[in-house]
Amino acid sequence: MKRTILCAAALALAACSNADDTGAAGAAQHDANLQETLLPDYLERINSNDLDTVMAGFTDDVVFQAPHGPEVIGKSALRDWIGGYLAAFETQWVKTSQDLIVSGDYAIERYAYQSTDTAKADGAVHTDAGKGLIVYHKESDGVWRVARDAWSTDLPMPAAPDEEAKELAEAVYAAVAAGDMETFAGLMAADIVWNEAESNPYADKNPYIGPEAVMTGLFSRLGEEWDDFSATPQEYVVDGDRVVVFGRYKETYKATGVSLDIPFVHSWTVKDGKLIAFQQYTDTAALVAAMAE
DSSP: OHHHHHHHHHHHHHHHHHHHHHHHHHHHHHHHHHHHHHHHHHHHHHHTTOHHHHHTTEEEEEEEEOTTSOOEESHHHHHHHHHHHHHHEEEEEEEEEEEEEEETTEEEEEEEEEEEEEETTTOOEEEEEEEEEEEEEEOTTSOEEEEEEEEEESSOOOOOHHHHHHHHHHHHHHHHHTTOHHHHHHTEEEEEEEEOOTTOGGGGGOSEESHHHHIIIIIHHHHHHEEEEEEEEEEEEEETTEEEEEEEEEEEETTTOOEEEEEEEEEEEEETTEEEEEEEEEOHHHHHHHHHO
């Protein structure tokens, strides 16, 4: 009798152990199945570029945390956000699952992404790459939907317009100081409009249009007629796409041997990473006198 009881207990323990093993294996398979289906389904919706198709994959209390902007809370607000996005771009995303953790009716997935957005207005292509976290919720109808999506780009923060404009102006003076006129010319837009100060003898060809006119019509003459030319910036004042630079010219007029050390103010206008306009202000009376002696 005692032996029978012991055998029965052993069989019961073995059965429980097998049940635990089976349960663990089943849970692991369930999680693996979710990892194979949740992200691909979400990705297919995004890449449809159809607003209704995309929105069907979100919970009502969905939250988006996209780079460089405030979070978007709720399905109504997200519909407006995604609607504006799809109106401006044709988008294609690649999202690769890194891991998935499932707990009851919630799942958290870590992913890496690459995206390509093509602007509908002009065809410009914008690419990005980064990483993110998605929280899925299995709702009462048995469907898993996205409740949270938060991602961050791996690309460096874009320069603010003020910073970009200042950096371009700084590159001008660095190139001129180094005698690198090829780089200097390369900073100009093809249709740059360049004006020397009124009463400056070199204002005779105002406005100089385009890099070739600036380099051959102005700087070639400066090189032929002046020695030891320098333009040293001392202060930058930036307002959006406009950079105003305060500094000093030092130079010697070859024909008279007269040297100058006079202030200047330069106004640069920047667009799309190029110089599109220049206006000079300086002591033109001193300049004329040096050339006339």
